[in-house]
Amino acid sequence: MAIIPAVQSLTSRAIDRACEAVLSEDRERSATLRCSSIGDPCDRRLWYALRWAHEEEKHEGRVLRIFDNGHSREARLIEFLRAAGIVVHDRDPATGNQWRVSLANGALTGSCDGIVENVPEAPKTRHLLEIKTMKESRYRAWRRQGVRVSDPRYWVQMQCYMHGLGLTRALFLVENQDTREIEVERIEYDAGNALVIEARAARIFASEMPPARLSDDPGWYQCRFCPASKICHGGEWVLRNCRTCYAASSLQAEPFHCGRTEAPLSLAEQAVGCGAHLYFPSLVEGEVVSADHERGVITYKLANGFEFVDGGSEAAARSE
Numbered sequence: 001m002a003i004i005p006a007v008q009s010l011t012s013r014a015i016d017r018a019c020e021a022v023l024s025e026d027r028e029r030s031a032t033l034r035c036s037s038i039g040d041p042c043d044r045r046l047w048y049a050l051r052w053a054h055e056e057e058k059h060e061g062r063v064l065r066i067f068d069n070g071h072s073r074e075a076r077l078i079e080f081l082r083a084a085g086i087v088v089h090d091r092d093p094a095t096g097n098q099w100r101v102s103l104a105n106g107a108l109t110g111s112c113d114g115i116v117e118n119v120p121e122a123p124k125t126r127h128l129l130e131i132k133t134m135k136e137s138r139y140r141a142w143r144r145q146g147v148r149v150s151d152p153r154y155w156v157q158m159q160c161y162m163h164g165l166g167l168t169r170a171l172f173l174v175e176n177q178d179t180r181e182i183e184v185e186r187i188e189y190d191a192g193n194a195l196v197i198e199a200r201a202a203r204i205f206a207s208e209m210p211p212a213r214l215s216d217d218p219g220w221y222q223c224r225f226c227p228a229s230k231i232c233h234g235g236e237w238v239l240r241n242c243r244t245c246y247a248a249s250s251l252q253a254e255p256f257h258c259g260r261t262e263a264p265l266s267l268a269e270q271a272v273g274c275g276a277h278l279y280f281p282s283l284v285e286g287e288v289v290s291a292d293h294e295r296g297v298i299t300y301k302l303a304n305g306f307e308f309v310d311g312g313s314e315a316a317a318r319s320e
């Protein structure tokens, strides 16, 4: 019998690299907080992501294929719903695109899977549709506990969509990836919680400094898997781009404008920034010693005792 080596084959590796190139390419950084992530318990993590303080999370080919499989499965599950007599509106007739919601004056946005009618349990009620696939263990946890306990981020996501679309019920449809079981849970709109979520998004969006940490312990389980942990707990510098710049310390929802030149900037332009970039002081681990507004220079005494001069001749030339 042929022995299959434990190391990854060249072909498998090539497929992973191809998936990393193809499946990552259409993921653009978000300029807003997203309904799909606002259920994260850490304000600070959401704020760092909103400010593009760290590199985007990179997923390996295998993980990207899991996401891709979930997306392509949604279309098939919508076909099954339609075959069962449920009316599925997966496009907003006003735009021809996915249904979009925009809350908190544009600070919190998202796109949902659709709106359904003629649901057997309540045929007269329009429901938000949210589709997920789960592996067996997670599926069982959901069936035991309900989505609010088992997957609170999904529950929050659905509250955002119902709030934005004026719906009172959601149909949460899940397929078990291992057994192909399909089951649903009907979720009620919770206006009080939706307003709290919206207010939280507005507060994080408006904050000009990193909000409080979820935990001061870098070993805390949520911090260990957080893409911002090296900045948050390790003192690593944030990236230089328009969203970490002093001229944009007060962030606006789209369209984004540079606070220095008033020029509107695209997402690609924001990612690059310009030579006049100055960190806003709450992002520097140190004390401001002096600020020269004419030259566009801020001098800090860092926590490690060194002096750091932010800005300089190029900044001055560009600000003339």
Ligand code: SF4
Pocket: 042, 043, 044, 045, 046, 048, 212, 213, 214, 215, 216, 222, 223, 224, 226, 227, 228, 229, 232, 233
């Ligand atoms: S490392 Fe922890 S406290 Fe810091 S942003 Fe991430 S989750 Fe929040």
Ligand code: SF4
Pocket: 241, 242, 243, 245, 246, 247, 248, 257, 258, 259, 260, 261, 270, 273, 274, 275, 276, 277, 278
């Ligand atoms: S000064 Fe430059 S880096 Fe700062 S917001 Fe304006 S364009 Fe972006």
